[in-house]
Amino acid sequence: MPVNLQAPDPSALHPVPGVRLGIAMAGMRKANRRDLTVIALDEGSAVAGVFTQNRFCAAPVQVAREHLALGAGTRALVVNTGNANAGTGEDGLARARATCAALAQLMQLRPEQVLPFSTGVIMEPLPVERIEAGLPAALADLKADNWAVAAEAIMTTDTVPKAASRQMQVDGHTVTVTGISKGAGMIRPNMATMLSFVATDANIEPAALQALVREAADLSFNRITVDGDTSTNDSFVLIASRRAGHAPITALDTPAGRALRDAVVAVAEQLAQAIVRDGEGATKFITVQVEGGRSVQECQQVAYAIAHSPLVKTAFYASDPNLGRILAAVGYAGIADLDQGRIELYLDDVHVATRGGRHPDYRDEDGQRVMKQSEITVRVGLGRGEAQAVVWTCDLSHDYVSINADYRS
């Protein structure tokens, strides 16, 4: 059961001028399942992406990076579920390239103008012939208001489709930001991958778009963790069709740049949080906020130590306000000169620990009350600086073990 997450209302997902989506059933792994999505971009669009840091990155990730680097002007993305084309070596690269070539031919593009994305089982050969057979139907389906269908088509073991949309004004022009994501663990059983595609019609220069995709990733997808495992296929792509009528955005530190940045970050944040809310076996959505660090990096380090600790995560599952586990995670996060006597800990509004020890006014029932909620904020003060960082995670339940232990059986 996802935590406070519903399927998106299709009418709330604003189409993005210049971006059309087409979906088909290609029988990648199961029959009668939408599993192939094409995102077609008008000429003049700009595209930027951030990809998994996993050294075992999948073939489509390698090809997408390569094609983006060529700067040929991306005109289409092709996304399949059912097979991740990961751990497949040279043959996998050839199949990812064949996918791009097939779509390029149908759309009269060059192969390097197509970016491939795959998600699903790993270490199995990608059935390119099924993709080729499915592409005409996907192209025939291309339309601007297909975001909700695409959100469903890119799912693997997600239980709820994930989408978000915003509009704002830039110089009196309405600008849209709409996106979809999938992924229910950083790497689901052997279904790999977090994928997210966000599009805007904002008129933004490619260099600024590249800066924006990194910043948005850092503030959203790079802040979530379900189980600490990093997938081989993780990709976040930001598309700008540049069709909005406002003057070009050349930098993010302008009024228009900030407005777009805020909208993209808000959409990315909502999509990232949706992944955690639909995390494997999740029963609670946890915000871990670390303040008072000397650097953002050390705050993140502490936040991740808390968010990754199986003991902390099982305590959330049990609604057990187990102070010790959180403080212990702070202690082993790797800040060599951390002074435990300056650590403050809050569960929502409840001041649990002060100066590294139990707060004198703290009562177990207050902690219990917060821990029973489906949404909880853990706030840690390090008392050594001004930096802060936030990470979102979920609890660790019996269902997590069941889902991951029973998947292939």
Place this chain on the structure above:
Amino acid sequence: MPVNLQAPDPSALHPVPGVRLGIAMAGMRKANRRDLTVIALDEGSAVAGVFTQNRFCAAPVQVAREHLALGAGTRALVVNTGNANAGTGEDGLARARATCAALAQLMQLRPEQVLPFSTGVIMEPLPVERIEAGLPAALADLKADNWAVAAEAIMTTDTVPKAASRQMQVDGHTVTVTGISKGAGMIRPNMATMLSFVATDANIEPAALQALVREAADLSFNRITVDGDTSTNDSFVLIASRRAGHAPITALDTPAGRALRDAVVAVAEQLAQAIVRDGEGATKFITVQVEGGRSVQECQQVAYAIAHSPLVKTAFYASDPNLGRILAAVGYAGIADLDQGRIELYLDDVHVATRGGRHPDYRDEDGQRVMKQSEITVRVGLGRGEAQAVVWTCDLSHDYVSINADYRS
């Protein structure tokens, strides 16, 4: 159910001349439970220790470190279960010191000749008065052949007492190494702590003993992981009563030094592995061996990435030879220039992956056969150097979640 681990046969635990152990029931947390242990050392003994790196280290750890640093000549260790005296601030330090003072008075020692150790619930005040009341009975019980009783008395939620013993010859003199350990997760629910005490009568100089305790810890307790959480109280203490008749060992790279080193490492390794075998919810004992790295450090990094991955651990629980999860963990272990095309993977004798992809001769049923065993070796070749490292861990089962989620209820 611990994995291939039985309670030690008391008669197989050789007494160590110069070392006596006394156990009492102090009612620390439960009545009629042996929970207080004194280890008394003859004059002239040398003691060295390694302690938790957690910045939230417990009061007894701080005091033990302090007393060792004073070099006053340790003559007694006092160990209580039921309360870890962790997360207790200044008051906790005062109580740890009071414990040492009480035992010192009874034994006519100085307080700094006593080292305190505590394990049990955290963030609760240590009941020093119960320790004081129990000490006379513990002292009355002091004897050399009490190792098996002490192994049981230091347990918290361990299901089996843990002890190991060896003898060897140095210059025609019999030298004994005997030790005990406890801990069933790196940090059990809110019962903190891994503790281990190993004693030898070898005549070894303090500087060499200090080198030996570090080396032995690196090859044993620093190679195990149950859940990646590091306790606030972890301590490994090596005692040398120096009563054996051989010439003093001044360095480890001598024939006598090597013989002692091998015996201490073997005992420490057995005690460390016993902790994993008795890991929370463990059903399998996993050896992760990483070879072909450029440094031991990078091999350890990869081994820990595999051993900490919840996805890998649930796959072991499910007896699922899920290659992808192990390769993905290798990929995100943090070696920036790792070439996935050189990775080899074996499950015991089965060659699962070669050059980063599935081995052509690999059959799922061969992997399955190995994964069903209660002891499994995962061997990863990085193909970039000569270094290697080993880490021992267990699987992640439904019982792990149950034990940790239900502990306080």
